[in-house]
Amino acid sequence: MELTSLERDMLEGKHGEGVALAMKVQVGTGKAFYAKRMVPITRAHVAASAQEGDLYFVTKLVDLGARCLISPTTNPSMDLKYVEEHLCTFPEDAIARVKASDDAYRRIGATMTLSCTPEIEKNVPSFGEIVAFSESSASPYVNSVLGARTNRESSISALCAAVTGRVPEYGYLLDENRRGEILVEVEAKVDDDFDWALLGYAYPQKYKGPEVPVFTGIEARPTPEGFVQFGAELATSGAVAMYHVVGVTPEAPTVEAAFGEKPVKERVTITDADLDRVREQFSGEPGPIEYAMLGCPHLTIRQVGEIAALVEGKRFAVDTWILVSSLTLELAERMGHLGAIHRAGGHVIPDTCMDVPGCWDTYYGRPGVTESQKCAFYCQVYGQRYAVRPLAQAVQAALAGEVVK
Amino acid sequence: MSEREYTCRPISEGAGEGEALLSTDALCFAMCEADTGCVLEQGHCLDGRSVAGKVLVMPTGKGSSVVQADGLYRLIMKGTAPVAVVIETPEPVLVSTIIAMEVPLVDEVDPAFYDEVEEGDHITVDAVAGKIVVRKNSTAREA
Numbered sequence: 001m002e003l004t005s006l007e008r009d010m011l012e013g014k015h016g017e018g019v020a021l022a023m024k025v026q027v028g029t030g031k032a033f034y035a036k037r038m039v040p041i042t043r044a045h046v047a048a049s050a051q052e053g054d055l056y057f058v059t060k061l062v063d064l065g066a067r068c069l070i071s072p073t074t075n076p077s078m079d080l081k082y083v084e085e086h087l088c089t090f091p092e093d094a095i096a097r098v099k100a101s102d103d104a105y106r107r108i109g110a111t112m113t114l115s116c117t118p119e120i121e122k123n124v125p126s127f128g129e130i131v132a133f134s135e136s137s138a139s140p141y142v143n144s145v146l147g148a149r150t151n152r153e154s155s156i157s158a159l160c161a162a163v164t165g166r167v168p169e170y171g172y173l174l175d176e177n178r179r180g181e182i183l184v185e186v187e188a189k190v191d192d193d194f195d196w197a198l199l200g201y202a203y204p205q206k207y208k209g210p211e212v213p214v215f216t217g218i219e220a221r222p223t224p225e226g227f228v229q230f231g232a233e234l235a236t237s238g239a240v241a242m243y244h245v246v247g248v249t250p251e252a253p254t255v256e257a258a259f260g261e262k263p264v265k266e267r268v269t270i271t272d273a274d275l276d277r278v279r280e281q282f283s284g285e286p287g288p289i290e291y292a293m294l295g296c297p298h299l300t301i302r303q304v305g306e307i308a309a310l311v312e313g314k315r316f317a318v319d320t321w322i323l324v325s326s327l328t329l330e331l332a333e334r335m336g337h338l339g340a341i342h343r344a345g346g347h348v349i350p351d352t353c354m355d356v357p358g359c360w361d362t363y364y365g366r367p368g369v370t371e372s373q374k375c376a377f378y379c380q381v382y383g384q385r386y387a388v389r390p391l392a393q394a395v396q397a398a399l400a401g402e403v404v405k
Numbered sequence: 406m407s408e409r410e411y412t413c414r415p416i417s418e419g420a421g422e423g424e425a426l427l428s429t430d431a432l433c434f435a436m437c438e439a440d441t442g443c444v445l446e447q448g449h450c451l452d453g454r455s456v457a458g459k460v461l462v463m464p465t466g467k468g469s470s471v472v473q474a475d476g477l478y479r480l481i482m483k484g485t486a487p488v489a490v491v492i493e494t495p496e497p498v499l500v501s502t503i504i505a506m507e508v509p510l511v512d513e514v515d516p517a518f519y520d521e522v523e524e525g526d527h528i529t530v531d532a533v534a535g536k537i538v539v540r541k542n543s544t545a546r547e548a
Contacts, residue, residue: 028504032416032495032512047471053478054471057505075471134470136498155471157501171497208431210465210496239431239467239496355472378472381436381445 001030001168002037010164018066022160029157030168039169041070043131044162045118045138046110047155048074050101050356054155058104061163068109069165072158073123075135076114076298076323076353077101083359086347087319094358108163114351115325116297119146120224122327127250132167134158136241137297137374140231143242147250149173152241172242178251179260180214180244182207188272190218194371194390196226197233198275201373204238205278207268214244214258221248225300229372232297236374282373284387286405291368292316292398294391295323296354296375301331303391304348308337310395311344317401318368320346323354346398355379369397407541411515413491415532416500419509421489422529425522425539426451426459431496433468434476434486442485457485460528465492466499474502481506489530491537511537 003011011027013020030038047054078098084090106112113122118133119141125131125148133142134153142148151171153161161167171177184207190199203213222230234240244252252258294307299322307322322341324332329350332338341348352359354375365383370376371394376386387403388394397403429450436446442457457480466473480486489509492499503510509532518537522528527540 025501025504028417029497029501032500033497049471049475051471051475052482053475053506056478057474136468136470139470152497153470154474154498154501156474156505157497158470160501210494236468239465239498378435380447381438 001027001035007038007166016065018061018064019163021061021064022066022163025157025160026164026168030170033168033170035168035170037169038166039130039173040166041130041132041161043123043125043129044070044072044158045123045133045135046072046074046159046162047134048077048101048105048110048112048114049155049353050077050098052097055097055101055104057156058108058159059100061159062104062108066108066163068162070162071109071111072162073113073118074105074110075116076351078353078356078359079349079351082349083352088362090358113325116353117228117300117325120228120300121325130167130173132158132161136235137228137232139241140234140243141227143172143178144231144244144249145227152239178242179212179262180258181211181262181265182209182213183264183267184213184215185267185269186215186217188270188275191220192390193223193226193229195275196222196230197373198278199270200230200233201237201278202270202274203268204234204240206270206274207266208238210239211265212242212244213240214246214252214255216246216255218245218248225303228297232372232374236377278373282376282386282388284367284385284403286403288367288402289318289369289387289397290366291319291321291363292394293321293323293354293368293370293375294394296370296372298324298328301328301335304328304332304337305335306391307395308340310392311346311399312340314344314399316345316398318398320398322346322348323352324348324350326350369394369403409521409539411518411537411539413511413515413535413537414513415511415535416495417504417508417510417532419507419532420530421460421509422527423458423460423488425524425526425528426454426456426461426487427522427524428461428463430463431465431467432461432463433466433473434480435468435472437476437480439479439483439485442480455485456480456487459487460489460491460530461487462491462522465494466496468498470498473498474506477502477506477508489532491530511535
């Protein structure tokens with residue numbers, strides 16, 4: 001890989017040990033993908049999750065003197081104060097970890113948005129921009145829906161990119177790797193946001209490779225939320241960070257444009273049966289639930305409004321958590337949705353992820369409902385048994401205190 | 406006991422040796438229980454089996470951007486991480502995570518390796534020189 005003199009200086013420690021460590025990770029990654037050079041970025045999005053591994057690395061970088069050249073937005077962590085007032089208190093070490101994470105990200109120069117949907121608010125790239133986005137549900141949206149260019153960055157590599165202000169040029173940054181290779185003929189009915197989530201989870205079950213899939217047979221453009229959930233599930237079930245939907249996404253006006261010079265390597269058909277299989281896999285057992293966890297990725301103001309309309313004048317039977325960005329919370333308050341949800345006994349919590357260790361221990365090993373396969377998948381490890389339902393049905397389940405078949 | 410050497414490309418430098426654990430599925434380290442290193446993912450070919458101290462041979466990595474690093478970090482802290490990882494196809498989240506966490510990682514292994522290697526073989530990965538040595542567990546083979 002050819003480095004400029006500035007990049008060599010960074011790697012050799014002339015800009016401090018922290019920058020050198022960031023460069024080491026990036027150059028190592030670049031070499032693994034035969035990158036020829038590094039290119040500047042204009043935006044980044046990093047983790048700030050307060051998860052141990054993430055905290056370890058950001059602390060190491062910042063203590064070694066690294067500061068971000070490009071201030072990145074951040075993923076959620078935990079609204080400690082809200083959780084302590086409404087759910088549980090925390091052991092000292094958990095509080096210390098969240099505070100240490102916030103502190104380290106502030107010191108390294110991050111913009112503390114604490115939301116996992118930067119691609120629809122606060123950090124929205126334009127067509128062709130080269131960026132480093134680490135949230136796996138955001139990367140497919142950035143590449144596919146917006147036509148900006150990011151690789152499937154880890155929390156670590158995106159933070160390194162924010163520090164050095166550049167990324168190794170490989171993968172989805174190059175035209176040839178953005179072209180489709182897998183032709184996906186969708187015969188299934190894909191109408192609402194939940195169908196898109198099912199499709200996102202189903203595709204990698206039928207084709208495991210990371211090649212760019214080209215979805216055909218879909219006529220209606222999904223909502224922004226449908227696209228967000230689609231990307232989240234593609235990245236949970238597989239490692240897809242770029243796709244095309246012919247006639248919908250900007251680099252795929254036609255099948256020919258989507259594939260460019262590349263031949264169709266494989267054809268995959270997705271039927272209603274494939275979506276039903278995912279629906280069934282995540283359906284859980286009918287019966288009582290003890291909580292609802294909604295917002296993985298964070299719900300938008302439109303979705304919060306839908307929930308508010310469903311629960312106006314009613315009461316939740318179980319603890320109901322609606323996870324949003326601070327901006328969405330502010331809007332929900334201005335628009336009266338927050339009052340409706342509070343009167344129903346629900347919580348709208350900003351800045352928080354469903355997968356922050358320590359935050360949700362109350363619910364470990366217990367049955368709940370969520371709208372997100374991603375949430376259900378990653379919480380298996382905590383013994384949380386989720387029934388996954390479309391948002392409106394999940395809200396109904398939270399009102400009733402049970403999920404129905 | 407037979408011994409054979411294969412070439413490979415170092416991605417994350419270092420060295421490690423241990424028993425081979427072969428996976429036909431990509432793995433996300435967050436799906437491993439930290440205390441035991443056991444994979445807890447329904448439908449995964451390694452479901453219920455531990456990566457601790459093993460040379461993990463798998464196609465590539467998968468999983469969301471933060472949890473891969475967190476999962477691997479927790480395994481390292483508990484001493485239940487694999488000692489080295491051998492992959493067929495590099496994947497950015499896995500590669501950057503493994504370099505940052507300083508676990509030896511190689512790819513582009515001589516294709517003959519995949520014909521020969523079996524579960525439980527003793528493997529030495531030299532992710533500096535780009536060498537993998539496979540020692541067959543002869544008793545297991547005879548049995």
